[in-house]
Amino acid sequence: MISRIFTRAAIAATAFAAMTGAALALDISGAGATFPYPIYAKWAETYKKETGNGLNYQSIGSGGGIKQIKARTVTFGASDQPLKAEDLQAANLIQWPQVIGGIVPVVNLDGVAPGELVLDGPTLAKIFLGEITSWDDAAIKKLNAKAKLSATPIVVVHRSDGSGTTFNFTNYLSKVSDDWKTKVGENSAVEWPAGIGAKGNEGVANNVSNTKGAIGYVEYAYAKQNKLTYTKMINAAGKVVAPGLESFQSAAASADWAKSPGFYQIITNEPGAKSWPISAATFILLPKDSKDEAAAAEALKFFGWAFANGGKAAEELDYIPMPKTVVELIKKSWGEVKGADGKALAAH
């Protein structure tokens, strides 16, 4: 009796292993940043229809993606916070920017419409430092002569979970405010001097829309889809810009990708009259010495396909495809991913 149960279990286990093994053979796995998850999921769906090969992407956060790819538990990692060239070297990884987006401050103020309020970097930093505590502060009034601003107290809302969005936001604040740089600094999680923490983009969006006088920061797509009151910003060139495809594209184009080893570029506070100051690229990390060559080659095929065919889908979800010249540079860098025979895995 017992031996019969064992035999059955063994047969079932083998059959199950065979089944999952067959299914996994064509799939690639990735883990990391939550910010590009919607577009990676969308691409994967179309790609599966066209090629039959699937992508399994776990949006566990940028730090998680970096850890997983260093441990080689996934085919590729994804991060909104690029690794420095020496870190890439040490972990034997290559890195490239896959898609670009923007982070926007959102507010909840009576009688203020989306895009009506204008802020600049130093003022934004003072608000998040807790130094400006009321919406009728002189610094905000100076930037918004026409707006009706009452003495509503400011409620700062920030991310509570570690996040690439937070990294890019605090990176921007560090670039525009020395006070921010010395008191708080930049990271995917920081010691916030003021306000309440909310989980995820949706948590911040929700808390801002529930609380009068609140200000937070979210991915542009979240602000747009939840119809939040986003603000305009004064950029590095001193011009007032609205968030949107054009201003994100301008920031991406003004970054000097060719001169940055490992594509290490953080595209906040870029020059250019039209550049949105809190733009962000999100990165893919791939081992140079992949354990599973078939999966690594498939991953390169997938991202090549996405560069060639995924632009429209990206724009529909408010992401910006990488400029063509940058894609050429990226594809050149793929030559470093080699198989055991020393030949490049990339198909081009």
Next chain:
Amino acid sequence: MSDVALESAVARPAVTDRAKALAGIALLDRIFFQVTRAAAVIVLVILGGVILSLVLGSLPALQAFGPGFLISQSWNPVTEKFGALPAIYGTLVTSGVAMLIAVPVGLGIATFLTELCPHRLRRPIGIAIELLAGIPSIIYGIWGLFVFAPFVQTYVQPGLISLFSDVPVLSSLFAGPPYGIGMLTAGFILAIMVLPFIASISRDVFETVPPVLKEAAAGIGCTTWEMMRYVVIPYTRVGVIGGVMLALGRALGETMAVTFVIGNAHKVSPSLLAPGTTISATIANEFTEAVGDVYTSSLIALGLILFLLTFVVLAIARYMLMRLERKAA
């Protein structure tokens, strides 16, 4: 001679069969003993493994910060300065608020169900309570964030702030702007989550009280309240305390629901309306993005503290039960 030989020739196989059978039974029994003992030992091994890995994992943080880790309010991932005080404080305060609300309400439900409730209502209410326990915590979190927090912000907190603004101690307990989310809201949500534990365990133990005791109480003219106070609760206190401790254990470790509604600020604030954090919420929030040994290790050290906290709470509960039993004896 031949008779004897014949007899022994017949009897011998029977004797060996019997011995074999007995040996077989003895073997089965031994195997059963070993298997059950192994199952019991596994608990100790797993517990030991958890403690060991928690201690090893938190060593870098404890070495970097020393005992100051327990009383530091700093939580700065940029400079890698970490302290556990806000998380410990938030864990204790939210659990305390939850128990303050859930224990009386849970005992009330149990009393109503066993003593006062009309028979047709008993089953629906009992099932409703058990369903409350079956809802996953993430659902409580989402509901708390989207429905309950805005309600608290609009209707509860402004009332509390103005009501207590002139009362010395309470004014600082209910101070500050009404964010909607915060330690009080987290305590409310926790209370709802642990209520079923207290209510259904208390109901079950209340039902074990022999009817003759209750009849005797009624016979000497006790009201229902006096019967509960002087007969039922003293008779069942061990079970009731067990249910309360189970609820407290859940409240201390609850993660997702709290993360959504507590405000996640690493600050010790006297006001219940202010945002705070708990140990498990901090770990859940920051684990994926914790790069660097000291950061990760600090989170594991928080886990170790929660483990010890739960242990101490259980130990106190056991001690209390022991004293009660000794008094009763």
